[in-house]
Amino acid sequence: MALDRWIALIFIVFCCAYGYMAFFTMDQDVPPFMQRNPVWPSTFPKVLAVLGILVGLVVLLGLEKPEAGKEPSATEINYRRLHEYKLGQALALLGLMVAYALLLRPAGFLIATTLFLIAGSAILGERKVHIMVPVSLLAALCVWYLVQQVLGIFLRPFPFFLGN
């Protein structure tokens, strides 16, 4: 089974769970005065759940025929060639983003961002440390200045133990 049909299957399961919540659990919380309304908080989700299951089935069962003889081009992304791609780099960058999300508050914006940019280019194979470090530091400082001073959004610049 191709990936798109697996996704459709998962989507149908998701819609069933969503529909279960809409049909069987949500209406218990509706206060009595709202029960006389023609439309409840669960009305629209119920419609969506049914629609979702129907559309998902159309995709899953392949009722709609794809265009024949369409070749994916070399620059288009294709999961069948995933092993040829630089999957490790992409996963490492995703991990780096998660680490950034977790470190942003405790380490402060400047340190977290500089490290993120250095590590990001290092993952992609950059080895010129004398360029990477100043570029990252400068970028972090510029963005911090723009966001905090120009746009007026608070970003904690330093680690938590340095105050502010």
Added chain:
Amino acid sequence: MLEGILIGLEAAFSIKNLLLVVAGCLIGTFIGMLPGLGPMSIIAIMIPIAITLGDPAAALILLAGVYYGAIFGGSTSSILLNAPGVAGTVASSFDGYPMARKGQAGKALTIAAVSSFAGGMMGVILLMIFAPALSSLALLFHSAEYFALMVVGLSAIAAFAGTGQVAKALMMTVLGLILATVGEGALFNMPRFTLGMMDLQSGISFITLAMAMFALPEALFLVLNPARGSGGDGGPNKITGLRFSRAEGRAMLPVIGRQSVQGFFVGVLPGAGATLASFLGYAVERNIAKGEDQAEFGHGSVKGLAAPETANNAACTGSFVPLLTLGIPGSGTTAILLGALIALNVTPGPRLMTDTPEVFWAVIISMFIGNFVLLILNLPLIPYIAKILAIPRNYLIPFILFFTLMGAYIGQNNATELLMLVGLGVLASIFRFADYPLAPLLIGFILGRMLEDNFARSMQLYRGMDFIWERPMTLGLLVLAAILIVLPSYRARRAKARAKGVADGD
């Protein structure tokens, strides 16, 4: 209308707004040039900045400038590298790139800029004529019609997704609508589908979703497949000689005239947008052209470059018509703009022109200014701006990822949002792998709340589903939506049956 134009002039010609147009166009051109980053990603990244400006007119002016700039920048990389940064400029590479290979890159860029300018200008003029008319018609609409109209919009977007893709696009739309039901709606005052998580109480942030759907997968794909970023054959072509001859100008003129009108109306249709307009424009002009002219298409024809460039810019302007008059976005990009407007407490729709005319007219006037900026400022600067194509990807990609993260963070000031961004981004990449279109998801998400509000209001007014039968316009629109969804697969089946018949005959 004159009064409105004066209001718009006054608003748009403040120093701040002029600077915003220039900045927007420049930023858009810069980033739009990077292969793989489309206007949607750029606008998504710019939204937190636009929102913090606080002034809806200024925000829209900035974002519209970015949008125009991105389309212009996209055509630059199409011409120089044969690596379109934007789907709407793919058709420009058909003739633009051969022209650049012949050493006429400068001329190709000028033709692209001039036809973009003409298309954009013509589009704005048509917008000024049609938007007020359409919005006075739209004032007659009730919530029932709004509900039906949004259903039509969503089905049209799915129907234009392409052969064999309609069901997938519909699936994404439903998923977007489902995601929109998460959190506490204004209508019922009770949290829904939050699974007890505090972070979901206010729903999923649309900026996070927009970043996750467009910016993040693009960046990841650039990492996964380096060939995607470079495209073409290596380094950019040299830019020399920006002039084109008088004869070429004369050949372009009718093309520009036809395509700016056609492109505009294609752009008005929900779901069609700049991409379809540019391909259609190219195809139409190739069919109209005769003899030698036609043979030149694909080998550096002036007409073949002018057609898609005019059409895509006119279509970009056209796509603002449903957004500004009905409050219904017809494309991913205008959906993001709609989200930004809602975040700024402006609800686009027929009342926009009467309630906040300064927003409406300032946007229109700034479109004029934006077109001038692109022609006068960006064109001479292009040889320098094109240097950005030489930035090594080792630096580019971490920065794109960082700006994506920043965009989600500034909007919410919440680190959990970043984790959500990564999660949704991975999900979006998987969808892209499986060839699911993502724009319908985002449009569904943004329209979801409004769709439900209007649905609930009509249900309450008519004490049930009767509004569908009692209001003929609602019924008509819903029937139209059904036809739009069924038509593509019906036509595909018929074409297949016919093809089979022919084969049997042989």
